[in-house]
Amino acid sequence: MLKHLGFFIEIVKGSIITIRHFVVxxxxxxxxxxxxxxxxxxxxxxxxxEAPIQLASRHRSLHRLLQRDDGKPRCVVCxxxxxxxxxxxxxxxxxxxxxxxxxxxxxxxxxxxxRCCFCGFCVEACPEDAIRMDTGEVELARYGRGDLxxxxxxxxx
Amino acid sequence: xxKIRIDDRELEVQEGITIFNAASxxxxxxxxxxxxxxxxxxxxxxxxxxxxxxxxxxELACSTVVRDGMIVSTQSDRVRDGRKGVLEFLLAEHPLxxxxxxxxxxxxxxxxxxxxxxxxxxxxxxxxxxxxxVDLGKHLIHDQERCVLCRRCVRFLCEVTGTEDLGxxxxxxxxxxxxxxxxxxDNNYSGNLAQICPVGxxxxxxxxxxxxxxxxxxxxxxxxxxxxxxxxxxxxxPGFSRFSLPKRVYRIRAKTNETVNGYWICDLGRxxxxxxxxxxxxxxxxxxxxxxxxxxxxxxxxxxxxxxxYYMKRTSRITVILNSALTNExxxxxxxxxxxDLTDVNIFFADAAPESGDDVLLTSERTPNRRGALExxxxxxPVDMDILSSQTDLVIIFGxxxxxxxxxxxLSNAMENIxxxxxxxxxxxxxxxxxxxxxxxxxxAEKAGSLTNIDGLVQSFQSALHPLGxxxxxxxxxxxxxxxxxxxxxxxxxxxxxxxxxxxxxxxxPFFGK
Numbered sequence: 001m002l003k004h005l006g007f008f009i010e011i012v013k014g015s016i017i018t019i020r021h022f023v024v025x026x027x028x029x030x031x032x033x034x035x036x037x038x039x040x041x042x043x044x045x046x047x048x049x050e051a052p053i054q055l056a057s058r059h060r061s062l063h064r065l066l067q068r069d070d071g072k073p074r075c076v077v078c079x080x081x082x083x084x085x086x087x088x089x090x091x092x093x094x095x096x097x098x099x100x101x102x103x104x105x106x107x108x109x110x111x112x113x114x115r116c117c118f119c120g121f122c123v124e125a126c127p128e129d130a131i132r133m134d135t136g137e138v139e140l141a142r143y144g145r146g147d148l149x150x151x152x153x154x155x156x157x
Numbered sequence: 158x159x160k161i162r163i164d165d166r167e168l169e170v171q172e173g174i175t176i177f178n179a180a181s182x183x184x185x186x187x188x189x190x191x192x193x194x195x196x197x198x199x200x201x202x203x204x205x206x207x208x209x210x211x212x213x214x215x216e217l218a219c220s221t222v223v224r225d226g227m228i229v230s231t232q233s234d235r236v237r238d239g240r241k242g243v244l245e246f247l248l249a250e251h252p253l254x255x256x257x258x259x260x261x262x263x264x265x266x267x268x269x270x271x272x273x274x275x276x277x278x279x280x281x282x283x284x285x286x287x288x289x290x291v292d293l294g295k296h297l298i299h300d301q302e303r304c305v306l307c308r309r310c311v312r313f314l315c316e317v318t319g320t321e322d323l324g325x326x327x328x329x330x331x332x333x334x335x336x337x338x339x340x341x342x343d344n345n346y347s348g349n350l351a352q353i354c355p356v357g358x359x360x361x362x363x364x365x366x367x368x369x370x371x372x373x374x375x376x377x378x379x380x381x382x383x384x385x386x387x388x389x390x391x392x393x394x395p396g397f398s399r400f401s402l403p404k405r406v407y408r409i410r411a412k413t414n415e416t417v418n419g420y421w422i423c424d425l426g427r428x429x430x431x432x433x434x435x436x437x438x439x440x441x442x443x444x445x446x447x448x449x450x451x452x453x454x455x456x457x458x459x460x461x462x463x464x465x466x467y468y469m470k471r472t473s474r475i476t477v478i479l480n481s482a483l484t485n486e487x488x489x490x491x492x493x494x495x496x497x498d499l500t501d502v503n504i505f506f507a508d509a510a511p512e513s514g515d516d517v518l519l520t521s522e523r524t525p526n527r528r529g530a531l532e533x534x535x536x537x538x539p540v541d542m543d544i545l546s547s548q549t550d551l552v553i554i555f556g557x558x559x560x561x562x563x564x565x566x567x568l569s570n571a572m573e574n575i576x577x578x579x580x581x582x583x584x585x586x587x588x589x590x591x592x593x594x595x596x597x598x599x600x601x602a603e604k605a606g607s608l609t610n611i612d613g614l615v616q617s618f619q620s621a622l623h624p625l626g627x628x629x630x631x632x633x634x635x636x637x638x639x640x641x642x643x644x645x646x647x648x649x650x651x652x653x654x655x656x657x658x659x660x661x662x663x664x665x666x667p668f669f670g671k
Contacts, residue, residue, distance in 0.1 A: 101289075115399060
């Protein structure tokens with residue numbers, strides 16, 4: 001009997017928390033409705049993943065390599081991204097390009113996303129604006145680690 | 158001796174030397190492009206400006222001789238301002254393609270811009286176009302846009318090799334370093350041009366786009382490819398944690414050593430580094446066992462086979478093929494074990510065949526320690542195939558040079574009748590399937606010790622790289638073998654590194670005790 005009373009008390013406690021959240025959030029929503037600005041905003045439940053989320057424009061998502069007008073990668077293999085990368089997840093090999101104005105192009109460009117911490121340093125370090133993290137793709141779960149190793153082809157899109 | 162003052166430091170220097178040399182002896186750095194200690198000062202780059210009290214204009218440190226009572230300032234505002242102006246003119250026509258330049262990271266233009274530049278460019282004009290990829294010869298690529306016209310390369314080819322392939326052409330901003338007519342820079346010392354170029358104008362084809370120089374770590378060693386014993390700096394990549402690299406060693410550069418090689422090394426030593434990573438034996442292999450073997454088991458097995466012959470008084474049926482790429486310490490230990498402990502063992506030497514040398518650095522002997530082997534009392538007999546084929550019950554082969562002097566079929570015929578065969582070599586080779594056990598050993602770059610060069614100079618060195626895989630230095634194997642044989646356990650028990658061995662060797666052989 002006493003045991004059952006204990007359960008009942010916990011149910012009441014839980015309900016109080018739920019009701020408190022409801023009332024507090026409702027309060028802020030109502031204030032907002034009348035155009036009163038508050039520091040705190042009422043919580044909203046989003047229907048992710050059924051409804052997609054709008055990402056901020058500066059959100060750091062999956063990397064991509066930019067292309068020149070003729071479709072070649074803009075990357076010149078200066079390896080600053082590989083140097084600055086704190087998780088050492090970028091590996092690049094260079095090849096010779098016949099155009100003397102370009103000279104150096106990547107033959108291998110690998111980003112191991114299973115190690116990447118999405119700090120965005122590679123984007124900041126790039127002197128050629130060749131790598132960006134603006135694809136908006138954040139759902140990067142895969143069944144195998146190998147699927148998270150992105151090569152030049154995948155990164156160029 | 159004259160007394161001068163550089164930056165509040167009273168110095169007493171030799172009469173007749175330049176301010177630059179006086180400062181560098183005192184450890185005061187003066188920025189420079191064209192000055193190189195091997196050449197006569199030229200004063201083309203004008204970067205080494207210093208202020209001398211009583212002299213109205215800034216003077217060049219590299220070509221001004223010291224006078225008694227001279228007061229020099231290397232860091233005053235006027236000097237810094239002057240250097241900034243010089244740098245601005247040097248960079249006015251520089252393409253700033255550091256992202257694709259192999260010199261980035263080692264480049265003096267980058268360093269001095271950090272120290273003295275840091276200005277906003279005042280040049281709005283379009284930069285002059287020059288050829289960005291001139292093929293200078295077998296090993297070199299020249300980018301005329303990056304050149305600061307210091308003329309180090311031109312002077313090197315005049316003063317050191319005497320081939321005079323490069324010259325300075327045109328005038329003004331069109332000035333460029335180029336080849337005379339259809340010459341090519343293809344002497345055996347051309348690689349030094351890429352090293353002495355203070356900017357990225359002359360770069361190595363071999364190192365081109367391989368990696369960036371800031372990834373590399375430098376370690377000192379001695380070049381083992383001829384008997385000159387040049388000091389080298391091995392640039393190796395410590396590797397990334399996740400990705401495996403195609404090689405460890407990316408470049409070899411000359412290390413200044415006035416007594417042996419000066420500032421240069423030959424192209425053979427500079428570009429012949431592939432032996433460090435290619436075809437390396439990394440694991441112990443036994444022919445009749447599939448399971449992995451350990452070093453102590455392998456040494457025990459070897460010593461048991463030797464001991465059996467030793468107790469039967471049949472050591473004359475042991476043949477040991479040494480080579481003179483082993484260090485003094487290793488040869489000393491080999492002599493101890495195979496000449497003193499086990500008497501009348503047949504000792505032969507199999508070495509890289511001599512080739513033509515030149516009178517600069519490269520010698521015709523292509524093995525680093527022949528002189529050391531002679532000083533240790535070896536007679537360097539070449540391999541006698543009769544003894545190998547009919548009078549041998551156990552053979553230990555050091556290195557794989559025997560394949561260069563004897564054909565594979567001769568060797569396999571001779572080896573067929575030998576009951577116990579061992580190879581201790583850094584490389585995999587055609588010998589491996591013939592023998593009972595392959596023991597991976599190391600290169601000079603991976604071990605410590607000392608080498609005796611052709612002039613009898615004993616140079617000690619430390620290991621630059623880690624031994625690859627399971628490989629072990631020969632001195633370690635020989636110490637273990639000596640201990641395991643237990644004929645003179647106490648002697649080998651005292652050795653834990655090549656330094657102890659060297660000390661003991663110095664006591665015994667007066668040549669090494671100096």
